[in-house]
Amino acid sequence: xxxxxxxxxxxxxxxxxxxxxxxxxxxIEIPTLCYHEALAPYGACRVCTVEIxxxxxxxxxxxxxxxxxxxxxxxxxxxxxxxxxxxILEMLLAxxxxxxxxxxxxxxxxxxxxxFKLDNEECILCGLCVRVCEEIVGVSAIGFVSRGTKRxxxxxxxxxxxxxxxxxxxxxxCPTGAIKxxxxxxLRKIPLWHTELKRKKCRVCGEFFAPEVEIDFLKKKNTQxxxxxxxxxxxxxxxxLGNKIxxxxxxx
Amino acid sequence: xxxxxxxxxxxDIRKSILEKxxxxxxxxxxxxxxGCRAYACEKVITAFGAEIKKQGLEAKVDIxxxxxxxxxxxxxxxxxxxxxxxxxxxxxxDVPEIVSETIMQNRIIERLLYTDPATNKKIKYENxxxxxxxxRRLVFGNNGKIDPTDITDYMAIGGYSSLAKVxxxxxxxxxxxxxxxSGLRGRGGGGFLTGRKWHYCRSAHGNPKYVICNxxxxxxxxxxxxxxxxxxxxxxxxxxxxxxxxxxxxxxYIYVRNEYPLAVKHxxxxxKQAEKYGFLGKNIFDSGFNFxxxxxxxxxxxxxxxxxxxxxxxxxxxxxxRAKHIHTVESGLREKPTNLNNVxxxxxxxxxxxxxxxxxxxxxxKESKGTKIFSLVGKIKNTGLVEVPMGxxxxxxxxxxxxxxxNGKKFKAVQTGGPSGGCIPEELIDLxxxxxxxxxxxxxxxxGGMIVMDEDTCMVDVAKYFLSFLEDESCGKCTSCRxxxxxxxxxxxxxxxxxGKEGDIELLEELAAAVANTSLCALGxxxxxxxxxxxxxxxDKYEAHIRDKKCPAGVCRQLITYSIDEEACRGCLAxxxxxxxxxxxxxxxxxxxxxxxxxxxxxxxLETCKFDAIRVE
Numbered sequence: 001x002x003x004x005x006x007x008x009x010x011x012x013x014x015x016x017x018x019x020x021x022x023x024x025x026x027x028i029e030i031p032t033l034c035y036h037e038a039l040a041p042y043g044a045c046r047v048c049t050v051e052i053x054x055x056x057x058x059x060x061x062x063x064x065x066x067x068x069x070x071x072x073x074x075x076x077x078x079x080x081x082x083x084x085x086x087x088i089l090e091m092l093l094a095x096x097x098x099x100x101x102x103x104x105x106x107x108x109x110x111x112x113x114x115x116f117k118l119d120n121e122e123c124i125l126c127g128l129c130v131r132v133c134e135e136i137v138g139v140s141a142i143g144f145v146s147r148g149t150k151r152x153x154x155x156x157x158x159x160x161x162x163x164x165x166x167x168x169x170x171x172x173x174c175p176t177g178a179i180k181x182x183x184x185x186x187l188r189k190i191p192l193w194h195t196e197l198k199r200k201k202c203r204v205c206g207e208f209f210a211p212e213v214e215i216d217f218l219k220k221k222n223t224q225x226x227x228x229x230x231x232x233x234x235x236x237x238x239x240x241l242g243n244k245i246x247x248x249x250x251x252x
Numbered sequence: 253x254x255x256x257x258x259x260x261x262x263x264d265i266r267k268s269i270l271e272k273x274x275x276x277x278x279x280x281x282x283x284x285x286x287g288c289r290a291y292a293c294e295k296v297i298t299a300f301g302a303e304i305k306k307q308g309l310e311a312k313v314d315i316x317x318x319x320x321x322x323x324x325x326x327x328x329x330x331x332x333x334x335x336x337x338x339x340x341x342x343x344x345x346d347v348p349e350i351v352s353e354t355i356m357q358n359r360i361i362e363r364l365l366y367t368d369p370a371t372n373k374k375i376k377y378e379n380x381x382x383x384x385x386x387x388r389r390l391v392f393g394n395n396g397k398i399d400p401t402d403i404t405d406y407m408a409i410g411g412y413s414s415l416a417k418v419x420x421x422x423x424x425x426x427x428x429x430x431x432x433x434s435g436l437r438g439r440g441g442g443g444f445l446t447g448r449k450w451h452y453c454r455s456a457h458g459n460p461k462y463v464i465c466n467x468x469x470x471x472x473x474x475x476x477x478x479x480x481x482x483x484x485x486x487x488x489x490x491x492x493x494x495x496x497x498x499x500x501x502x503x504x505y506i507y508v509r510n511e512y513p514l515a516v517k518h519x520x521x522x523x524k525q526a527e528k529y530g531f532l533g534k535n536i537f538d539s540g541f542n543f544x545x546x547x548x549x550x551x552x553x554x555x556x557x558x559x560x561x562x563x564x565x566x567x568x569x570x571x572x573x574r575a576k577h578i579h580t581v582e583s584g585l586r587e588k589p590t591n592l593n594n595v596x597x598x599x600x601x602x603x604x605x606x607x608x609x610x611x612x613x614x615x616x617x618k619e620s621k622g623t624k625i626f627s628l629v630g631k632i633k634n635t636g637l638v639e640v641p642m643g644x645x646x647x648x649x650x651x652x653x654x655x656x657x658x659n660g661k662k663f664k665a666v667q668t669g670g671p672s673g674g675c676i677p678e679e680l681i682d683l684x685x686x687x688x689x690x691x692x693x694x695x696x697x698x699x700g701g702m703i704v705m706d707e708d709t710c711m712v713d714v715a716k717y718f719l720s721f722l723e724d725e726s727c728g729k730c731t732s733c734r735x736x737x738x739x740x741x742x743x744x745x746x747x748x749x750x751x752g753k754e755g756d757i758e759l760l761e762e763l764a765a766a767v768a769n770t771s772l773c774a775l776g777x778x779x780x781x782x783x784x785x786x787x788x789x790x791x792d793k794y795e796a797h798i799r800d801k802k803c804p805a806g807v808c809r810q811l812i813t814y815s816i817d818e819e820a821c822r823g824c825l826a827x828x829x830x831x832x833x834x835x836x837x838x839x840x841x842x843x844x845x846x847x848x849x850x851x852x853x854x855x856x857x858l859e860t861c862k863f864d865a866i867r868v869e
Contacts, residue, residue: 041575043574043575043730043772044729044730044731044772045730045731046730046731046732046770046771046772047731049770059769060769060770061575061577062575062772065575065577066575066577067577067578080769083766084766084769084770087762087763087766088731088732088766088770091731091732091735091736091739092731092735094735094739095735115759116739116742117742124731125728125729125731125734127729143570144570144572144728144729146728147553147555147724147725147726147727147728148723148724148725148726148727148728148734148737148738149723149726149728149734149738150728151727151728151729151734
């Protein structure tokens, strides 16, 4: 176990814990945009910047990537941290002036209007979508292309991806709402990735639910599960399960 | 070819190579480096081959195409051995005369000799030329002596004997101690003590371990690593093999940008030849040590010179850096202990092993040992690659070696350390060049770019140039670097277009601090240097742009006006004829005028006027 001090409070964590997780353990919330507990830390948004004092040396670092170390001191809200975080949020707000999440975070640190020219982006390039698609879903349908200010998230060659499952994990994790999913009749569309997939009809209610390719993908991954399960929409699955359990209780 | 198994066998082969060579036999060495190639040296090479054949001298004269000699300004360069007569700016038309006169008759062709501009005297020998005199070409000097595609040339000058020395008598720990004691520091920019890095990598847990040669040099105007890999690839390989043995690695990579085709080619040839002689591959020198080197061609992203981005790229991923809280010596390529050094660092290793740490550490300053190769470019008379001992002053490099500023212009600043380095002003020209001193004045050693600027250079424009380079080359992963550079560049652009306002300098400084302190990697960490150093030393120039809407150097188009001095104008019509906007009016032998509404400030009139009548304000 490792002992460190965060905002004058001592905390003990297991080796390999990040400063961000250590802070959370004692109830200190550090704002984040590109962090998700299910994914490897990435350190892109820089919003979780904190001050680390190690062996008498002061420096700024991101709490999500910095591993907790014995004897270090962390300040999550020092003047230096506040100044740096404020400017980072000011730059993000100038990039995405209409994104609610960014506006709220910026307002919390006292920024209403950035001093820079306003752009009109929705994506902050946090990479949550790219990483969930690679690390959790395991298909890497999207990735980063280009460098610097031209960097963006898209599919290879910016055409419809032949591996996208249309699962929507990317949209679920997107902190700014930049990725939109449209379910229309038997189709699932993710316009940003040029994805257009046929959806499966529920054997019970007849409603369309998940994309067929996603269901096939899951079937291959989970060969023990009954075919029926994949033919049923989540609502009907719940109902059927409820009925079964209910029936058993009544019988019992 | 039988693989060499002992140090004695290596020495025997070296002797037999030398015995076969008649040192008195004339040898024409022609620079085949990148700079001379730009001057079409390949035609000169072909011409020499044809002429030697034509005169039936194949058995009497050798031709050797070498790597870069450094004095690129004067290419194509040809040196005649054994006398070491130095000809410059040689054309294919000169070749028949050279062969008949210099080779056959030992007569010097005066017009091909270098003229010392200070004394106006012709100089006959390479080592007497001021450009070379103050240099100490320990690493780079062999470039001119060997054919980089022929391993026996390298072996003839003692190549691979350091490797033999290490494998037959020095323990890995002792090698690391020796490199540490020598004081060698990373030549790629970081300046970390090489021996210590090796030690950390050797001590790290995990297998396999890797060594990498970083040849992704990407600074505008810098080409020393390129020329070293092109001109003496075996010295880099030998350094890597020694390093791998000391660290305990069996696999190595050279990450070289694909825009360096000659370096890729020569490194590839060198690896094959080294394998043939048993210096690479399985059971090197029959010692039981296995080591292979693979070449990986980079796509040309500047950020891939950053060690973690380079490793990501080597793994086939997007070349973007990751947080380095756990060092690459512990978890680098494929999350295994990895030791990465730059081309020049590796090339120093055989030298240190051969001549000893004590000898090496006597060269240089207290904290920076040995020599450093700089790429001396910009507004300088002698453009080229120079290798100098650490601690030499900027003045010596710029004036004694570089020959000063051309066209009688005044020196203004020198930019060191590549795009993330800083501009050093005239008042610091006596600064001794080493890692600490350059950092202290707000610049850095970087990989050794040195761009000289004269009085016609606008420092705000320079900062803008480097920032626009970095805006393109930032990987864009982290907010601070991507957005910060973009915003700094916006402000700088405004300033150079006359839209600067009070508070801009302070906002630049605020942004610079945030980018430097909160970026993920060193690219972002150092990106503000061009802005900060120009503000530090040339604040008045920024103020002139912002307050007076003037560009004192006359560079920023929106802030200057061209006019014609009536007194000086002779009415020669030259400018009028060339003005692309037809903005100039006036009759023959009458003073001309520039219509400001039409003028696009292209400067053609200024370049054309023979009477110095164009005024820029």
